[in-house]
Amino acid sequence: MNNFMLELTRIMHKASLTESANEQIQLVVSAITEAIDIDVCTIYRRNANNDMVLLATHGLANRHPIIIPKNLGLVGLVAQSKHTVNLTEPAEHADYYFIRQSDEEAFHSFCGTPLVHHGEVIGVLVVQSRKSVLLGQEQEAFISTLSSHLALLVSALPLDKGTMSKYNLRSKGLSGASGTAIGKIQLVKSERLMDFPDSHAKDPTHELAQWQQLKTAVAAEVRRERNAVKENLGESLASIVDVYQVLLADHTFGDKVESYLKTGLGLLTAIKHTVRYFSDLFKSMSDPYLKARHDDMDYLGDKLYQVWLGKSASPPKFEGSAPVVLIGNQISVSDIISLPAEQLVAIVCFSGAALSHIAVFANALGIPAVMGVGELKELNNGEQVIVDGNIGQIIRNPSKPILREYRLLAECQLQIDQQLQTLTHKPAITSDGIVIELFANSGLQADVMPGLHNGADGIGLFRTEIPFMVRNSLPSEEDQIEVYQHVFKAYAGKPVYIRTLDVGGDKPLPYLPIIDEENPALGWRGVRFTLDNLQLMMTQLRAIIRAANGQKNIHILLPMLSTTSELDKCIELIDMACLQLTDEGITVCRPRIGIMIEVPAVIPLLQFWYKKLDFISIGSNDLSQYLLATDRNNPFVGKLFDSLHPAVIHELKRIIQIADDYTLPLSLCGEMASDPVAIMLLIGLGVRRVSLSSSKLPLIKWIIRSLSITASESFAQKALLLDNAAAIRKLGYATLSKLGIDINNIQA
Ligand code: PEP
């Protein structure tokens, strides 16, 4: 083999063209035998009992399920030693384990390498030969390189698949909405735009006319869906559908389609390229909320395709009255409303993430959702399935004991939900009488109302990035005023914290010069970017102040500050905007000004800045990222990202102390606020105002009402003495449990 890198690329490319992970793995084992001229290639997968189950083989007899018991044989040796074992005459080795069903006695060389995923051995790749010859260095390097690619593929397979059991088939995804449900599968098949083959058009003028017609038809379809949702489920859910209308109406989207059409592409191909462009743009963003918007884009693309095919008005038919779990690549709003609300118990999507709109919908409906489980094959309508939205997992064809456990859990859940619902309009007050202000994080017009619905005391963080990003030119002052006014009106009389643009770095605006940064998280983002694009900052400030229309509840939040001159420049600009508008005869109330505490460097600067600031807000997501030197979006270091890390909580204590010393109002608006253990810790450290996603408000309110300041303070004191996040979390669970909050039944 002359060029094994080329061979590797060829194998992985060929594998990527197959339909399922199982097929991919089978293809890879066959390709390996060919590439390195060997007789056998086998992949074993570790199951829940730590036995090694044969997953795929080329060359071994595989008439029966082959399972090597935990730690046995040379396969067990590879797994335990965590490195490659390369030898001849395996049968003479002390660890040899004879697998009767495999006919493997005919092979005289063995080379096994572990498949490691996220630091754990999840399987073993073995190659064997009839000849008694050691595998050469180059071949050995080839299989160990391939093993890291294979580990990714193998990790995507359901754990129990290898045992051939038809029960308890688990698939992992992401939690989209918490809770558990048991129901019958109803498959939702949707036509996917991305599957449509590329084509060219003879007459671009004709395609342009078709595009106008299609746009009108889809707009009508989305309006119809909105009305149906409003009628069946109420206005607050109907507003979630608005995002598709907004995306469709945005001229950036239309302009892009039209520019592709003018190059001679067929209509669907032009739409496909446009959807891919915007979807990729969202995917590349680091902010999890914005990242999830790519899903809305894909959804809109599929909707356009379906209407083009004339298939929009035929949602699946449901028979009987059994609880239904909708499963599919894209679940549409029409699918949801085609079922009586009480019959739909859960949603499972092949794609999507926790912040996708269908997850927002599930949250609003109060049903569990699991997103991104990957393309599940061999699903049957009517098959029983458990959906565990708490841990983002589904279990198909569950066995009786598993069902019993989940039914018990569902009963507990019901009790908790009933308790939570009664709290919506009650204050978040601790059992010893201290009020904690609960605000909502928001960023889309569609998720403004759910916050109010769940009893938010205000908007603690409005991320203004979205209206800027879904366009291909800057929104004008008037465009922006419309967006901010919607928020201010909805929250009239309540505090609203509007953050200035946090773009740049890996959240570039497509229509401004994009630079390729080596370390985008440490680069040109937040005020670093907007101060270099002053005109942009000025227009936004003017729009915020004008939209406020003299209201006193408006706060401007500045992201990513790290120097005094940045703060001074921002304040100067805000004052300049106020002055300009006053001169123009507009009623102005100077907004209160505060900063996000994200870059650790600002902590010691607060002693110099406090007179210039009206408040501070801790952005625990970025603060943790920078303190721990851990990319918040990189799954490979995901285990290291924990806001309960002692370094983070000691810094939080320091910030809270400084805020107290200088009577600087403080809040926290990162994900940490929706973690049950973290909220107790924050309250114990002295935080009295937090902002979190709307869906988590009821749960966090319930926890706060079950806590006392004394218990929280005592927990915080003990936590500050511990040296690792796991120990802090364990202590937190035990403390919550003593307070009657059973963390096993709830999940933040
Ligand atoms: C944060 O960093 O904690 C924060 C709330 O800002 P974002 O998640 O939008 O970066």
Ligand code: MG
């Ligand atoms: Mg941030």
